[in-house]
Amino acid sequence: MTDDRGLGNRSEVGQDSLAAVLMTSKLASDGVKPLAASEYWKRPELANKPSELLGASSQVLCNVHGLAKEMADRINALMDRSIAMAFELDRLQHSGIHTLTPFDQHYPCQFRYRLRDKAPVVLHAAGPLELLDRPGFGVVGSRDIGVEGAEVAKSAARLASRMGLPVVSGGARGVDSLAMNAAVNEHRAGGSAVGYLADSLERQLKQPDTRRAILDEQILLCTPYRPDGRFTAGRAMGRNKLIYAGALVTLVVASDKDTGGTWSGAVEALKHRYGPVAVWRGPGEGPGNEHLEHLGATPVSSFEVLETLLIDVQSDPIPTETATPLEAQSQLPLPLEISVNS
Amino acid sequence: MSNQQAENFAAEAQHCLQALTANQSSAFRPGQLEAIEQLVLRRKRVLLVQRTGWGKSAVYFITTRLLRDRGAGPTLLVSPLLALMRNQIEAAQRMGVRAATINSSNQEEWEGVYAEIASDQIDVLLISPERLADRGFRAEHLPSLAQRGGLLVVDEVHCISDWGHDFRPDYRRIKGVLDLLPQGIPVLGCTATANNRVVDDVAEQLGTELVPIRGPLGRDGLQLRVFAPAPQQKRLAWLAETIPSLPGTGIVYCLTVRDAERVASWLTYRGIDAVAYTGDSHNDHRLETEQQLLSNQKKVVAATSALGMGFDKPDLSFVIHYQAPGSPIAYYQQVGRAGRALTESWGILLQGYEDADIQNFFIDTAFPAADQAHKIVGLLEQTVVPLKLSDIEREVNIRHSRLEQLLKILEVDSAVERVDSGWQRTLQRWSYDSQRVEAVTALRREEQAQMAEYVSADQCRMELLRSHLDDSQAHPCGICDNCLSDQRDLAASTHTIQAAVDFLRGTELTMEPRKQDPDRKKIPEEQRCEPGWVLALWGDGGWGAIVQSGKAEGHFGDDLVGASADLISERWRPDPAPTWVTHVPSLRNPGLVKDLARRIAQKLALPWHDAVAKVHDTQPQKFMQNSAKQYANIEGAFAVVPDVPTGPVLLVDDVVDSRWTLTVIASQLRRAGVELVYPFALADTAGRSSRD
């Protein structure tokens, strides 16, 4: 018995999913440029019912689906990858890497809602997909963290675990791994973690500790990039979006000011409203924390405050209806104002 | 599509066919044009169930041509054939279809093929299922090779059905791929052996839109015969007397590797140009044998089911079964290799008393028992890091070859996977699917009963086989033994039967000394034994059966002692000769082997010494399934008595299995100063049943 998967030719949804992968995935893409997420989302004629484009000639894509000639040829060439793509998806599946699109049950529905045209069309994930079904508690911070900051990251993760929330982070050194490990170590409380990777998922899956935690169904690792890809600064930023968008609220434990991935990720999340941002204002904080508070992040000065915050965000969940491409056209207001009753 | 369009398309396809066959008047067989239309015009998934030689390659070559003319990428053809037949490639070239092959034996050509694919010079790329199951190949090479694939063809597609008689693990991955292939990509599955159940199973894998195209599976001119069970010597004698009188070349199918090797050496000994072909044979040897058979350099190949998929010789004139296979479908598949392009050919089934035991063994070992599966998966889950086969062997008490087989089954189940450094638990959820195991096992039992029905039936043999394949057009063939009311006994001259008995008695086997202990640590040269000899295979028709009953009665007769002494002094003649005899001691039955060794020594006029003592009792070796456990069980169980003679010694045992006991005692004797140790045993039970 193997895992269920949404992707596949068994169902209409599975066909839509496959078509979306064919248009946007960078797998098996020698010589043809896959669509960027924004190119895909901006065209409802692609994103609404992609399976209708399967097997269509360039001519049909122009005349029936109303695509420009150049785009029609490109889509046609991308769809020509079907056989190679099926082999690639099967290979990933075999090594435990699932492929998800917005048509799949486990694709985090708030991505489309919060990230709009930047929402990834394809996600690769290893681990219990159920962990993607509900938003968790984001914990981020710099790679080089002091003793006090480390304690904050770990305690925050433990608190979330005991409250039944998965810890969402980036799987990098420092705060990320401290928080995720702390959650996994809370196994008696059912602690779990979701890691959005900027680094190679395939390489991460070679680590014995990672395999152990996945087999114990405690962590899920996810990436919008090729699973064999390498870390780049651009990827790190792209991945940061997913953490903020994938969490009920994300706590910035320690950040530099005006520099570093943590800082720019948090500033971007606040500016584009990717998801609610909270910032640690206590022993162990970084030089940028105060400024993030000024930029609109909710200050958290103690674990009592954090607990109240977590109770509040859970009782006021984000809308969960599936974000279809049509909804994307009407951008809904985001519930970013969080009142803390302290 | 209008009538005019349909006509135009038919004419276009017809034109291709004529180019392919280089014949202006060739016409499509029923089903061929329909398949091509479904694939090219409707981009459907088509399942062709047609007898071998019907013309499936014409369908995929012409489809390729027509799809390519419509702008599609090249065809990916998954086939166990190691290479396309030269005449097929030439035919395809006549209509401008260029083919290339990627398999493990032509690695030096891959670079060229990549370049040709990149520059769109290839129309059909043939890849073996075994390549597709290879991790590295899948990750590094396949994505660019399959880049623009326009048509996927899966040959021998019945192998993806785990209900089928011929499920192949490598095909399991193709099943996953088909599931991930969207509609609108044409897929062609081909098979010559599939009944409704397998068709349904394949249809489920290929998707509900599947268009099955089935033709009649009858084989004109194939004369089926069945003989009642007979002992081995009689069957061997019959083969030796009958094969030279049969025209052309053929195959003798056996159920086990040992039987295939024995039949080949017997026929060779009788002056017939024969060779063995088994899963144990080296790949080069197998290719060479196939070539020899194809070019009629060998009269006959004695083969296991390993000679099957991908072997194609239209003028093979006979297929004889030395033992009965366990299912009528498997039988049809093998016997159907005979006489595809001949007006007259033979399919003859002999039966042995051992057949049911061997069939049962295959059925019982097809799946790991639940506890074995849990043990292996649990171990790998616990360690997380990949383990080597020998490490797993040490932890779970399962024999090496069996363990390897079980790991492959669990790999198919996606529970474990092979990586560079060994085996590891996959990241997939897994549970033991006892329902499936039970269902498949019950089906195998049913097939076994159907086979029993086939051999005892008085109805037409071909009709019966075809009806097992759910061929709706099955009818009496008029040329089988039942249709002709021509049942005969297996007849052979007394003289040849006696020769076969002598041959079976003479087919003693040699034992190679073990050079490594179970930890793969080298056993030093000066502690090893010499190559030894075994009189017989446990329970076989020569001495084997006599050894078996002797062991049961607790006494070995003088005939065995005489045969052993003859073997040692006449045929083996170890040099330098042994100067004394000793034996492997046992606490459970101390007299039996001691008595045997003493009598052999007497017969050889050599002194006998009770040189080895058993210090503590061990569990019988047959309950200890693997090397590491066996070795641990033996080490320290024996001690050499003081002051043993130092000349070369003959070390006698009754029945050997793992050879670990002999290895350990020999090493202790050598350390006690004995110059050379020659092991000898009456019978060998190891690997009694291995299929290919």
Ligand SMILES: [Zn+2]
């Ligand atoms: Zn008949």
